[in-house]
Amino acid sequence: MLSLPLATASGERAPLVDALFTAVSAVCVTGLATVDTGSYWSLFGQVVILLLIQAGGLGIMTLATLIALLLRHRLGLRARLVAQTETKTLTSADVRRVVRRVVLFSLVCEAVVAVVLTARFAAEYDERLGAALYDGVFHAVSAFNNAGFSTNADSLVGYAGDPVVLGAVCAAVVVGGLGFPVVFELVRSWRRPSRWSVLTRITVAVTAVLLVVGTVGYLVGEVSNPATLGALDPEDRALGAFTASVMARTAGFNAVDIGALRPETLFLTDVLMFIGGGSAGTAGGIKVTTFGLLAFVVWAEVRGEPAVVVGRRRVPQATQRQALSVALLGTALAVVGTSLLLDLSRVSLDQALFEAVSAFATVGLSTGITADLPTSAQLVLVALMLAGRVGPLTLATALALRERSRRTQYPEERTIVG
Amino acid sequence: MLSLPLATASGERAPLVDALFTAVSAVCVTGLATVDTGSYWSLFGQVVILLLIQAGGLGIMTLATLIALLLRHRLGLRARLVAQTETKTLTSADVRRVVRRVVLFSLVCEAVVAVVLTARFAAEYDERLGAALYDGVFHAVSAFNNAGFSTNADSLVGYAGDPVVLGAVCAAVVVGGLGFPVVFELVRSWRRPSRWSVLTRITVAVTAVLLVVGTVGYLVGEVSNPATLGALDPEDRALGAFTASVMARTAGFNAVDIGALRPETLFLTDVLMFIGGGSAGTAGGIKVTTFGLLAFVVWAEVRGEPAVVVGRRRVPQATQRQALSVALLGTALAVVGTSLLLDLSRVSLDQALFEAVSAFATVGLSTGITADLPTSAQLVLVALMLAGRVGPLTLATALALRERSRRTQYPEERTIVG
Numbered sequence: 103m104l105s106l107p108l109a110t111a112s113g114e115r116a117p118l119v120d121a122l123f124t125a126v127s128a129v130c131v132t133g134l135a136t137v138d139t140g141s142y143w144s145l146f147g148q149v150v151i152l153l154l155i156q157a158g159g160l161g162i163m164t165l166a167t168l169i170a171l172l173l174r175h176r177l178g179l180r181a182r183l184v185a186q187t188e189t190k191t192l193t194s195a196d197v198r199r200v201v202r203r204v205v206l207f208s209l210v211c212e213a214v215v216a217v218v219l220t221a222r223f224a225a226e227y228d229e230r231l232g233a234a235l236y237d238g239v240f241h242a243v244s245a246f247n248n249a250g251f252s253t254n255a256d257s258l259v260g261y262a263g264d265p266v267v268l269g270a271v272c273a274a275v276v277v278g279g280l281g282f283p284v285v286f287e288l289v290r291s292w293r294r295p296s297r298w299s300v301l302t303r304i305t306v307a308v309t310a311v312l313l314v315v316g317t318v319g320y321l322v323g324e325v326s327n328p329a330t331l332g333a334l335d336p337e338d339r340a341l342g343a344f345t346a347s348v349m350a351r352t353a354g355f356n357a358v359d360i361g362a363l364r365p366e367t368l369f370l371t372d373v374l375m376f377i378g379g380g381s382a383g384t385a386g387g388i389k390v391t392t393f394g395l396l397a398f399v400v401w402a403e404v405r406g407e408p409a410v411v412v413g414r415r416r417v418p419q420a421t422q423r424q425a426l427s428v429a430l431l432g433t434a435l436a437v438v439g440t441s442l443l444l445d446l447s448r449v450s451l452d453q454a455l456f457e458a459v460s461a462f463a464t465v466g467l468s469t470g471i472t473a474d475l476p477t478s479a480q481l482v483l484v485a486l487m488l489a490g491r492v493g494p495l496t497l498a499t500a501l502a503l504r505e506r507s508r509r510t511q512y513p514e515e516r517t518i519v520g
Numbered sequence: 521m522l523s524l525p526l527a528t529a530s531g532e533r534a535p536l537v538d539a540l541f542t543a544v545s546a547v548c549v550t551g552l553a554t555v556d557t558g559s560y561w562s563l564f565g566q567v568v569i570l571l572l573i574q575a576g577g578l579g580i581m582t583l584a585t586l587i588a589l590l591l592r593h594r595l596g597l598r599a600r601l602v603a604q605t606e607t608k609t610l611t612s613a614d615v616r617r618v619v620r621r622v623v624l625f626s627l628v629c630e631a632v633v634a635v636v637l638t639a640r641f642a643a644e645y646d647e648r649l650g651a652a653l654y655d656g657v658f659h660a661v662s663a664f665n666n667a668g669f670s671t672n673a674d675s676l677v678g679y680a681g682d683p684v685v686l687g688a689v690c691a692a693v694v695v696g697g698l699g700f701p702v703v704f705e706l707v708r709s710w711r712r713p714s715r716w717s718v719l720t721r722i723t724v725a726v727t728a729v730l731l732v733v734g735t736v737g738y739l740v741g742e743v744s745n746p747a748t749l750g751a752l753d754p755e756d757r758a759l760g761a762f763t764a765s766v767m768a769r770t771a772g773f774n775a776v777d778i779g780a781l782r783p784e785t786l787f788l789t790d791v792l793m794f795i796g797g798g799s800a801g802t803a804g805g806i807k808v809t810t811f812g813l814l815a816f817v818v819w820a821e822v823r824g825e826p827a828v829v830v831g832r833r834r835v836p837q838a839t840q841r842q843a844l845s846v847a848l849l850g851t852a853l854a855v856v857g858t859s860l861l862l863d864l865s866r867v868s869l870d871q872a873l874f875e876a877v878s879a880f881a882t883v884g885l886s887t888g889i890t891a892d893l894p895t896s897a898q899l900v901l902v903a904l905m906l907a908g909r910v911g912p913l914t915l916a917t918a919l920a921l922r923e924r925s926r927r928t929q930y931p932e933e934r935t936i937v938g
C-alpha cells in the first residue's frame with residue numbers, strides 16, 4: 103500500500119526499502135523511520151500507517167491476553183481438579199469475548215486521550231479543529247499502541263513543558279504498556295494488592311521502579327546539558343525527565359533531542375529500552391515480567407532458597423527457564439544486531455547499540471542515523487524489529503504450550519514471560 | 521610494599537592510588553595499569569608485582585580445584601551411598617595434596633615457557649642472558665597466570681609476527697586458563713572424550729568455538745585496518761588474529777594496538793572478555809562453563825525438552841540457577857561499572873564499556889585511557905577488578921555448599937560455574 107504513488111506527499115512512488123521499512127515499523131509498533139512521517143507521506147499514506155499501527159497493536163494485545171488467560175485457565179482448572187482435556191483449549195466463544203473486550207478497551211482509551219489532545223491542540227496551539235482532531239487521533243492511537251509515530255518532524259519536542267499533552271500521551275503509553283489483563287485486574291481489585299496475580303504484581307512493581315530510576319537518571323545525567331533538559335525551565339525539567347523515562351520503555355516519542363543526550367544517559371536509555379514494558383501490552387523489549395522474574399530468581403539464589411517465591415506463589419522451574427531463554431535470546435539478538443550495524447556502516451558504538459536495541463525493543467527512538475544508514479543496515483533493523491516483535495512472545499508461547507505437564511507439589515501460578 | 525620509595529624507578533614514593541591500583545591489578549591478575557610497569561617501577565617493585573601475580577594465580581587455581589573436587593566428591597560418594605556426613609568435608613591431607621599438585625603443575629608449566637622465551641629473547645632479540653632470563657620468567661609467570669603484565673611498555677607489540685614468542689605465550693595462557701582439573705583430565709584420558717566430565721566437555725568445546733570465532737572475527741574486522749593487522753605481512757595476520765583472540769579471553773597481553781581497533785572489533789572483544797576462560801583456571805569473566813551451560817539451557821528450552829542434558833548427564837536445576845545468577849550479576853556489574861565510568865569521566869561508550877568489562881573480567885586490555893581517568897573512576901575499576909575476581913567464584917561456592925540436598929532421581933553430575 104505504501105509503495106503506491108498515492109501514498110507520498112510528492113506523488114512519486116516511494117523506494118521499496120522505505121515503504122517496507124515504514125510498513126514493518128508501523129505494524130511492529132516500533133516507530134523508527136527512514137523518512138519523515140508528516141512531510142514525506144500523504145494523508146492517505148499516513149492513514150495507512152495509522153491503520154497498520156492499530157492492527158499491530160490490537161493483534162499483539164489480543165494474543166497476549168489470550169495467552170495469559172490460557173495459562174491461568176489451566177491452573178485454575180487443575181487446582182479445582184477438573185477434567186484434564188479441557189485445560190488446553192479455549193472455546194471460540196472465549197476468544198470472541200476476549201477480542202471484543204480488548205478492542206473495546208483500546209478504542210475507549212484511545213478516544214479519551216484523543217479528545218484531551220484535540221481540545222488542547224485546538225485551544226493552546228491554534229490549530230483548526232480538523233487538524234487538531236487529526237493530530238489528536240493520530241497521537242492517541244500511536245501512543246496507546248506504543249508506536250511512537252508522530253506527524254511532527256520533531257516528535258513531541260514542540261510540546262516540551264506542556265503537562266496536558268505530555269501527561270495525556272504518557273498516560274496512554276503507560277496504560278497500553280501495562281496491557282489489558284493487568285489493567286483489568288487493577289481496576290477490579292486495586293484496593294487489595296494481596297489478591298493480585300504474579301503477572302500484575304511483577305508488572306506494577308517493576309514498572310514503578312523503572313519509572314523512578316529512569317526519571318532520576320535522566321535528571322542527574324541531563325540537567326546540566328543545555329541541549330536537552332538544561333534548556334527547559336527548572337519547573338519543567340522533572341516533567342521532561344519523567345516523560346523521557348516513560349518513552350524509553352517502549353513508546354518512542356521524544357520530547358528532547360536524543361542525538362544530544364550524554365553518553366551515560368544514552369546507555370541508561372539502552373537498558374530501559376531493552377527491559378521494555380508489560381508482557382500483555384503493546385510494549386516491546388524482553389518485558390518487565392521477564393526482568394522481574396529473573397531478579398527474583400537471582401535473589402532466591404543469593405539467599406540460598408531452593409524455591410523462587412513471588413507473593414506466596416512458587417514460580418515453576420519451567421517459567422524460570424522461559425524467562426532465562428527470552429532474556430538470553432534477546433541479548434544475543436541485540437549483540438548480533440549491534441555488531442552487524444557496526445560492520446555495515448561507519449557509526450559509533452553509542453549509535454549502533456542504541457539503534458539496535460531501539461529496533462529490537464520496538465521503541466523507535468533514534469540518535470538520528472536511521473535515514474542515513476546503508477540499505478543493508480536498514481534491512482538489519484527490519485529484521486530486528488520483526489524478531490523483537492514476533493520472536494520472544496511466540497517463542498514463550500510455543501514453549502509454554504508445548505511443555506509437558508508434571509505433577510505439582512505446591513500451589514503454583516504460571517505467568518507469561520517475553 | 522609498592523608504596524615504598526624503593527619500589528619505583530625514580531626512588532620517589534608512588535601515590536597511594538597508583539600503588540593500590542597496581543597491587544589490586546596484580547593480585548587479581550588483571551593487568552590494567554595506571555603507570556608503565558617496565559619504566560615506572562624499580563626491579564624491586566617489579567619482583568613484588570610478580571610475586572603478587574604468582575600468589576593471586578596460585579590462590580585462585582587452588583581454590584577452584586578444591587571446589588571442583590568437593591563437588592565431584594559429594595556426588596561420587598552419594599552415588600555409592602556412603603555415609604552422608606563424609607560428603608561435605610575434605611580432609612586436610614586432601615587439601616595439602618591438591619595444593620602441592622597445583623603448585624607443581626604451575627611451576628613446571630611456567631618453567632617450560634620461561635626456558636623457551638629466554639632462549640628466544642637471547643637468540644633473536646640480542647638480549648644479554650640475564651635480561652633475557654628475567655624477561656622470560658616475568659612473561660611466563662604473567663602469561664600462565666593470565667595476568668597480562670609486561671615489562672615492555674607496548675606489551676607484545678614488538679614481537680608481532682614472531683611465532684615462537686607468541687606461540688609460547690599463547691600456550692601458557694590457554695593452559696593456565698583451562699585450569700588444573702581440566703588439564704589433568706585431558707592428560708589422563710584425552711583419547712576418550714566419552715569419559716570426560718561435564719566441566720571438561722564444556723570448557724574444551726566452548727574454548728575451541730570462541731577461539732575460532734574470535735580469530736575469524738579479528739581477521740574480518742581488522743585485516744583492512746592499516747593501524748592493526750593490516751600493517752603485518754599477510755602470512756603473519758592469521759597469527760596476529762589468533763593471538764588477539766586468545767588474549768581477549770582474559771590474558772590481556774596485546775600484540776596489536778587496542779586503541780586503533782575498529783568499533784566492531786572492540787565490541788567483539790568486549791563479548792569475548794565478558795565470557796572469559798575456564799572455571800578452574802586463572803582466567804576471569806563469567807567463565808566458559810557458565811556461558812556453555814546457559815547455551816545448553818536455552819537449547820533445551822527451544823527444543824522443548826524438560827531436562828538439560830550435557831553428554832548423557834542431566835544438569836541439576838541448582839546448577840542452572842547458579843549459572844544464571846553468575847551471568848546476570850556479571851551483567852549488572854558491567855552495566856553499573858560502565859555507567860559510573862561514563863558519569864565520572866568524559867570517555868566514549870566504546871572506551872567505558874571496554875575498560876569496565878576488561879576490569880570485571882580481569883583481562884587488562886585497555887584502549888589506553890586508564891592512566892588519564894580521574895581517581896574516582898580508577899577506584900571504580902579497582903572495585904570492578906575485586907568484584908570480578910572474588911565475586912562470581914565465591915558467590916557460586918557459597919551457593920553450592922549452602923544449598924540443601926534433595927533426593928535425586930537420575931544420575932546427576934555437578935560442575936562449578938562462575
Ligand SMILES: [K+]
Pocket residue numbers: 131132133248249250352353354464465466
Ligand atoms: K515504539
Ligand SMILES: [K+]
Pocket residue numbers: 549550551666667668770771772882883884
Ligand atoms: K589479565
